[in-house]
Amino acid sequence: xxxxxxxxxxxxxxxxxxxxxxxxxxxxxxxxxxxxxxxxxxxxxxxxxxxxxxxxxxxxxxxxxxxxxxxxxxxxxxxxxxxxxxxxxxxxxxxxxxxxxxxxxxxxxxxxxxxxxxxxxxxxxxxxxxxxxxxxxxxxxxxxxxxxxxxxxxxxxxxxxxxxxxxxxxxxxxxxxxxxxxxxxxxxxxxxxxxxxxxxxxxxxxxxxxxxxxxxxxxxxxxxxxxxxxxxxxxxxxxxxxxxxxxxxxxxxxxxxxxxxxxxxxxxxxxxxxxxxxxxxxxxxxxxxxxxxxxxxxxxxxxxxxxxxxxxxxxxxxxxxxxxxxxxxxxxxxxxxxxxxxx
Numbered sequence: 001x002x003x004x005x006x007x008x009x010x011x012x013x014x015x016x017x018x019x020x021x022x023x024x025x026x027x028x029x030x031x032x033x034x035x036x037x038x039x040x041x042x043x044x045x046x047x048x049x050x051x052x053x054x055x056x057x058x059x060x061x062x063x064x065x066x067x068x069x070x071x072x073x074x075x076x077x078x079x080x081x082x083x084x085x086x087x088x089x090x091x092x093x094x095x096x097x098x099x100x101x102x103x104x105x106x107x108x109x110x111x112x113x114x115x116x117x118x119x120x121x122x123x124x125x126x127x128x129x130x131x132x133x134x135x136x137x138x139x140x141x142x143x144x145x146x147x148x149x150x151x152x153x154x155x156x157x158x159x160x161x162x163x164x165x166x167x168x169x170x171x172x173x174x175x176x177x178x179x180x181x182x183x184x185x186x187x188x189x190x191x192x193x194x195x196x197x198x199x200x201x202x203x204x205x206x207x208x209x210x211x212x213x214x215x216x217x218x219x220x221x222x223x224x225x226x227x228x229x230x231x232x233x234x235x236x237x238x239x240x241x242x243x244x245x246x247x248x249x250x251x252x253x254x255x256x257x258x259x260x261x262x263x264x265x266x267x268x269x270x271x272x273x274x275x276x277x278x279x280x281x282x283x284x285x286x287x288x289x290x291x292x293x294x295x296x297x298x299x300x301x302x303x304x305x306x307x308x309x310x311x312x313x314x315x316x317x318x319x320x321x322x323x324x325x326x327x328x329x330x331x332x333x334x335x336x337x338x339x340x341x342x343x
Contacts, residue, residue, distance in 0.1 A: 002307040005330045009311075010174075010257070010283060010323035013205040018249065019242040028237035031057070038237030042244050046211040049247060050175075050196055051187030054219035055211045057240060058231055061173040062091045064197035064210045066098060068169050069134070070225040071218060072195065075100030078132040080121050080166070082108045084143040087136060087171055098229070102130060110279050111144025113137060115156035122164045135161050138171040139189060140178045145276065146261075146284030148178040151188050158192035170196040173210070177203055177282040180254045194218070203254050203283065204246035205324040208239045253324065257283040260322040260331050267335030271342055283323060288316040293342055302341040308334050 006012045015023075029035035039057050046055040058064045065087050073079065079095060081088055083105040087095055095101055106113055106121045123129045135157060139149040154168075161168050170193040172178075172186075179186040190196050195214035200206035212222055226232070258281075265280040265287070274288040289296040296313035303310070310320050322331070 003333065004307045004309065005326065005334055007308065007310045007320040007322070007326070007334070009321050010202040013202070013324045015205060015207045015242055016245065016249075016324075019206060019245045022241040022245050023238050026237045026241035028235035031233040031236045036233075036235065036237040036240070038244070039233075039240040042240040042247075043211065045244060045247055046198075047213050049186060050190040050198070050213045052190065052196070052213040053216045055213045056219050056222050056226060057233070057236060057243075058197075058210050058212060058226060059208065060201070061086075061171070061197055061199045061210045062094070063226075063229065063231065064212045065091060065169075065171055066094045066229060067222050067225045067231070068195050068197060068212055069095055069099040069101060070228070071221045072134045072167050072169060073099060073101050074133075076102070076130055077134070078102050078104050078123065078130045080104045080106060080118055080132060080135045082106060082111055082113050082138060082141065084111065084141075085136065085138045085171065086142050086173070087138070089143060101134075104132065108141070108144070110147045111138065111141030112147060112149055112153060113157065115160045118157060119160045119164070122160075122166070132164065133166060134169055135166045136169045136171060138173075140174045140181075140282050140284070142173070142284065145279035145286045146174065146177065146282035147279055148181055148281050149189065150182060151184060151191070154189065154192040167194040168192060169194065172196045172198040174199070174202055174282065176251045177254050177258070180251065181258055181282050200243045200246050203257060203323060204243075204250045206239075206242040206246045209243055211243075250324070254283070257322040257324070257326070260326060260328060261285050263328065264320060264322065264331050264334060267331070268338060271335065271338045273338070283321055285320045285322075287318055287320075289313070289318065291316065299338075299341060303337055306337045306341070308337050
């Protein structure tokens, strides 16, 4: 049987045994009526972890971002966002199609927005201009390679936001990766955000779910918008139980994924791949197959044949993601396979 090493995403993780046991034994109730004790416990823990007043459980990060936009903004208003942000690129245009807001894209440096550039993007008051109400940042930035906003970055953006009356929403799908990489508590990175979403189903290895955190009033309004997009949940405590395990046991473990990603990036570079090493800050590795080496599609097909799985290339660019269940031996196997395919 061919060995399978799945590097497509950290969404392919399997729940831990402790998660499975917690799910089987969870105390549940109808969350629509706010009667699920396990969901309540998870929401309270999530809010405390991020230093916010309240939280709400949603089915996914995409849903969490949409609910947050619906709660922050009115139709026709402008969202300032990094040019390749997940909300813009990978959420099926829900910001326009469902929230009815217009993105103002700003190019960051490895996905990280500069406060000066953000301020330049704020449109002046005028009868012909739409109203800019929200700034969204993505921490870590997926398409840039898992790069991190620091607390200093967030403070600078907060100053601009306050000057122009903007709220800040953080797409923090991998906020705990940023926290571990930077060596600061996640609440420090969330301090200057009005709202933040984070995923349970990526590095924390849960089978489902994300949370939105913010003020009590904001989360109360999110509940209405969650309902509008079909999010009234029943015995969701079975899933929330896994989330409690993830938040309590899987955060510090992310450092292992980061170390594996660094070894992978260095190994691929040694094989001859074009890797932007400064962008390898967490668990995502982007690289390009040199045109003089071989077509990226052929490289992908040969690696899949050897059991190393990742998404199809975009041009010559390929992404690999380390996560729970990927060992250092798996990384060495991947590097050896890449060497063998390209020699």
